Amino acid sequence: MTATRQPFTATRRRVLGLAMLATGVMAVSARGATPAPPRIVVLGGGAGGAVAARTAKRLGGEAVSVTLVEAAPSYVTCFFSNWVIAGLRAMEDITHGYAGLAADGIAVVHGRAEAIDRDARAIRLATGETIPYDRLILAPGIALRHEAVPGYSEAAALTMPHAWKAGPQTTLLRSRLEALGPTASIVMLVPPNPYRCPPGPYERAALMAHRLKATGRAGARLTILDAKETFSKQALFQEGWERHTPGMVQWLPPSVHGGILSVDPATNSVETGLDVFSGDLITVIPPQQAAPIAVDAGLADPDGWCPVVPAAMRSPMDSFVHVIGDAAKAGEMPKSAFAAASQGRVAAVAVLADLLGWPRPEPRYFNTCWSLIAPDDGVKVGALYGEKAGGIATVKGFVSQPGEPAAERRRAVDEAENWYAAITAEMFG
Amino acid sequence: MTGQPAKRGVAAVLGAALLTMPAAAADDLRIAYLAATCAGCHAPRADAPADPAADSPMPALAGRPADDTLAALKAYRDGQRPSAVMAAAVAGLDDATLAALARHLEATSPPNRPNASGQPGAAP
């Protein structure tokens, strides 16, 4: 069998790595000291970072030290935050602590990283403390570019919530939705690609309309002003909006509204190339880019996102840094928690292989994005991705179809719930 | 797997040093990595035993008999068991890889329950 060659070679190479490591261990233990294991530092404890840190620790054990730097004391998942806005989940259900990571032997440092000193290979925290690394896995997520929508700002987000970073903004949008009258008008601004969670705005529209209808407000209207001519799972969403909440959701592309020019929080209105839209509730999802810590460290392209080498999510600008999750330009992979976790595993394994002299497994990037069209009507899109022509491209994809039987749609909701349990278990233990 | 005897040989040679080795080195990092990718959807559940008959779209995999898992994985890959997600998840993996993955998952215990060696298991 010719296939026997491959594993044998891999085994031989691993043996070499083991032998070298073992020699080191024995040499040092003769002197009675323990060698300091190589330091893996993960910056950002979200979907990408938490999975990377836990994967590195679980597979690397005592042979590596793993530190996670995260600004917030707890993590509120953006995933399932649309369920919260629609009253299908509570904020507590989507809020998670980091105790499980500490229990795994990961050093969890709660603090804001202010800069990455790439020459010294260290992170500087706001407190002045520095954390040196042998390999950095950078998973800081996104920055919202409020200023990219004239008239919008962080202050304006208190009047025109984005709820695109989960937390107080989620609660705000939920309470604003609850307060609307039976014939209220809502306007939602959706940004151009690329942005966090491509189907997210359309799922949110479906669930907001569902909530309004279920609470006697079927006379309300939600208008989506999109910066794009097409969107993710479009046929499925458009069919679903009409089926579940007929006439309530209207989607307008730039060719119809003339392009978004500005918003005015004082008058609660949006000016487009062809019209002025005013509403009782305006929600603005602004354009995005990689979080400032990555951009400031010179790891982003001029477009604001971090390029990566597909085989290991390594930065082409710095071979000691891997960038994963929403901040990275991962070819055809969307910016999703599923994708971030998938990239987190790849980066963790690549770093372990690199530091410990193990053979590096070929990455199997994967994503599935489930979306609710109604509480019992779920759809999904996803794919296996691989390295192709220097980028990350689809190997085998799948997508729900319009007109599927109700049982299949119900099953997709079950799948989404199972996935939520799985990813949060993988992130937080 | 053909690599197996070689591995045992190495273990004997390195002796005590191996005790300090991380979990993955004792197995194949590649298989441990593949098993980790399963955890992206298949939550480890301490409360429920791995019951193949349980009506979950993503059943817990840790501790499941390797033969069952292998049969399922092959059926997904070869289109005998319909699931667009699973067909993509196992696309391109050969029989030997799937068999090693199934064995790895069997040897993994659900959280908070001892595995065969009496140690708490890692998530798949």
Ligand SMILES: Cc1cc2nc3c(=O)[nH]c(=O)nc-3n(C[C@H](O)[C@H](O)[C@H](O)COP(=O)(O)OP(=O)(O)OC[C@H]3O[C@@H](n4cnc5c(N)ncnc54)[C@H](O)[C@@H]3O)c2cc1C
């Ligand atoms: C409404 C909505 C619905 C969504 N639904 C889904 C879904 O159903 N499925 C799905 O797969 N994805 C979904 N997503 C997308 C998903 O939330 C993101 O893709 C995912 O969170 C990206 O993970 P990440 O690790 O890159 O970033 P994040 O999860 O944002 O984590 C980044 C972390 O880094 C920390 N950080 C940043 N800068 C610093 C610093 N300087 N110092 C210290 N810490 C720092 C932040 O505090 C944060 O915790 C949804 C998103 C939204 C908005």
